[in-house]
Amino acid sequence: MPGTEDAGLPEAPGAVPLSLCVNGKPWVLQIDPRTSLLDALREHLHLTGTKKGCDHGQCGACTVLVNGRRINSCLSLAVMHEGDEISTIEGLGSPEALHPMQQAFIDHDGFQCGYCTPGQILSALAVIEEIKAGIPSHVTADLNAPPPLSASEIRERMSGNLCRCAAYPNIIAAIQDVSGIPS
Amino acid sequence: MKSFTYERANTAAEAVAAVAAMPGAKFIAGGTNLLDLMKLGIEAPVHLVDINRLGLDAIEPTEAGGLRIGAMVRNTDLAADARVRRDYAVLSRALLAGASGQLRNKATTGGNLLQRTRCAYFYNTDMPCNKRSPGSGCAAVGGLSHNHAVMGVSDACIATHPSDMAVALRALDATVEVISAKGSMRMIPIADFHRLPGDTPHLETNLQANEMVTAVILPRPVGGTHIYRKVRERASYAFANIAVAMIVREGKAARLALGGVAHKPWRVEAAEDAPAEGIADIVLAGARPTADNAYKLDLTRRTIAACLGDAS
Numbered sequence: 001m002p003g004t005e006d007a008g009l010p011e012a013p014g015a016v017p018l019s020l021c022v023n024g025k026p027w028v029l030q031i032d033p034r035t036s037l038l039d040a041l042r043e044h045l046h047l048t049g050t051k052k053g054c055d056h057g058q059c060g061a062c063t064v065l066v067n068g069r070r071i072n073s074c075l076s077l078a079v080m081h082e083g084d085e086i087s088t089i090e091g092l093g094s095p096e097a098l099h100p101m102q103q104a105f106i107d108h109d110g111f112q113c114g115y116c117t118p119g120q121i122l123s124a125l126a127v128i129e130e131i132k133a134g135i136p137s138h139v140t141a142d143l144n145a146p147p148p149l150s151a152s153e154i155r156e157r158m159s160g161n162l163c164r165c166a167a168y169p170n171i172i173a174a175i176q177d178v179s180g181i182p183s
Numbered sequence: 184m185k186s187f188t189y190e191r192a193n194t195a196a197e198a199v200a201a202v203a204a205m206p207g208a209k210f211i212a213g214g215t216n217l218l219d220l221m222k223l224g225i226e227a228p229v230h231l232v233d234i235n236r237l238g239l240d241a242i243e244p245t246e247a248g249g250l251r252i253g254a255m256v257r258n259t260d261l262a263a264d265a266r267v268r269r270d271y272a273v274l275s276r277a278l279l280a281g282a283s284g285q286l287r288n289k290a291t292t293g294g295n296l297l298q299r300t301r302c303a304y305f306y307n308t309d310m311p312c313n314k315r316s317p318g319s320g321c322a323a324v325g326g327l328s329h330n331h332a333v334m335g336v337s338d339a340c341i342a343t344h345p346s347d348m349a350v351a352l353r354a355l356d357a358t359v360e361v362i363s364a365k366g367s368m369r370m371i372p373i374a375d376f377h378r379l380p381g382d383t384p385h386l387e388t389n390l391q392a393n394e395m396v397t398a399v400i401l402p403r404p405v406g407g408t409h410i411y412r413k414v415r416e417r418a419s420y421a422f423a424n425i426a427v428a429m430i431v432r433e434g435k436a437a438r439l440a441l442g443g444v445a446h447k448p449w450r451v452e453a454a455e456d457a458p459a460e461g462i463a464d465i466v467l468a469g470a471r472p473t474a475d476n477a478y479k480l481d482l483t484r485r486t487i488a489a490c491l492g493d494a495s
């Protein structure tokens with residue numbers, strides 16, 4: 001494939017071939033089947049924006065979008081993602097041209113140490129899309145009506161992203177801002 | 184993590200044949216439970232057969248007026264399906280009360296049924312656990328057991344089944360469709376799918392070796408008001424202490440199943456349609472709580488009452 005980059009690591013015994021598209025860029029790599037999608041991104045493709053908190057699906061720091069849907073990349077094997085489109089924080093904006101969600105996290109002081117932030121931002125973008133797509137949540141009162149784009153819906157849907165610095169109120173304010181909900 | 188080989192199956196027949204061909208092989212669906220346990224060395228398959236691309240991802244109407252849910256339908260998509268929301272709301276509610284948005288996007292119908300217990304001693308490989316290593320003992324009996332089972336327990340194991348979805352499926356009288364390595368299909372009523380621990384807590388379901396779940400079938404809708412009340416230690420993103428799935432018709436609990444109290448979803452049909460005051464006594468008859476988890480009995484009584492209140 002033209003423009004495809006080889007991650008160029010020495011071939012480990014038992015490694016299998018894998019092609020992935022990350023932030024629009026195709027990659028081919030040879031990978032030990034044990035490698036999580038998170039480790040493939042961080043250790044093989046050197047995209048260290050996606051963070052490892054718990055490595056057990058409990059904290060959300062490793063949230064990425066796979067074919068547009070958010071998942072915990074620590075609880076998925078890279079080899080299960082042959083041909084998938086992955087979006088990480090590196091694909092969203094640049095320091096010169098931040099994505100509106102990145103800007104909103106800065107404007108609202110939505111972080112302290114920043115470790116959870118890439119996962120929070122990817123999750124937040126997916127939450128807005130999930131609400132628009134009519135996917136209900138635990139706090140949706142009427143299952144047969146479209147869920148409202150509200151602060152309580154956002155709060156419930158963000159519960160899989162922990163923040164050890166407890167920046168929660170400001171994270172919610174940032175997401176509300178981008179969603180156009182008055183705070 | 185122990186090393187393993189990996190293959191991607193393209194059809195259900197290919198997947199079961201591949202698992203049967205190699206002792207120690209396992210299916211991997213969403214991976215959200217299996218990989219967690221593999222990282223801890225609690226599961227150590229030698230070969231993984233990826234069933235994500237089998238196409239078992241549709242929700243289709245059945246001739247009997249119900250729904251056939253493919254084993255690979257993700258928890259998010261099942262909860263969001265318009266027919267499920269309208270006719271089987273207890274199932275949507277149970278799914279939405281579980282895990283997080285990220286996990287539900289990945290978790291599958293089959294994998295959710297087969298998820299393993301959250302007993303902390305099962306997770307701690309330094310402790311005895313009959314489920315993890317049969318015959319080693321049970322650290323929870325006489326240990327910390329505040330989130331363990333109160334119904335159907337044995338001396339060998341007092342763990343609970345953690346699934347919310349399975350509790351709703353039990354209330355709905357679902358059937359699990361499975362395929363064997365030889366390609367033959369069979370149907371297992373959800374009541375007979377999960378087992379009580381007895382002397383063999385390492386056997387959690389009545390799925391035979393190498394059988395794969397292909398679908399879950401819901402019978403025609405039964406109407407009524409559907410309620411799923413999950414009591415947990417946080418407002419969101421926590422496993423149940425106890426959960427009640429109830430379908431209320433004419434002011435009575437026409438269907439009632441409990442989560443968080445046993446090694447399987449707990450349903451006692453004799454309690455259904457009983458007068459409100461008598462329901463809890465019937466469902467909880469024979470309870471064997473520990474000092475740590477006796478609170479679950481009161482909590483269940485009150486939650487049953489609250490569900491009936493919700494519907495009135």
Ligand SMILES: Cc1cc2nc3c(=O)[nH]c(=O)nc-3n(C[C@H](O)[C@H](O)[C@H](O)COP(=O)(O)OP(=O)(O)OC[C@H]3O[C@@H](n4cnc5c(N)ncnc54)[C@H](O)[C@@H]3O)c2cc1C
Pocket residue numbers: 056057058209210211212213214215216217218219234254280281282283286289290291292293294295296297298345346347348394395396397420421422423
């Ligand atoms: C942090 C966290 C919080 C959670 N909270 C909740 C909660 O509140 N409530 C809740 O109910 N659950 C909760 N879960 C569990 C989650 O629901 C399960 O991990 C998930 O449903 C498992 O589905 P999966 O497709 O990822 O299964 P996998 O991990 O892929 O598989 C699980 C097991 O099932 C087997 N298997 C999978 N599919 C099939 C099939 N079709 N046929 C035969 N065998 C099969 C696999 O071999 C494996 O043994 C939580 C999980 C995490 C990590």
Ligand code: SF4
Pocket residue numbers: 300302303304305311312313314315320321322323324331339340341342384
């Ligand atoms: S309760 Fe069951 S799972 Fe927990 S330690 Fe005892 S045997 Fe193991």
Ligand code: FES
Pocket residue numbers: 051052053054055056057058059060061062063072073074075
């Ligand atoms: S690192 Fe994946 S959820 Fe914590």
Ligand code: FES
Pocket residue numbers: 110111112113114115116117162163164165166167
């Ligand atoms: S900003 Fe530090 S963990 Fe969230």
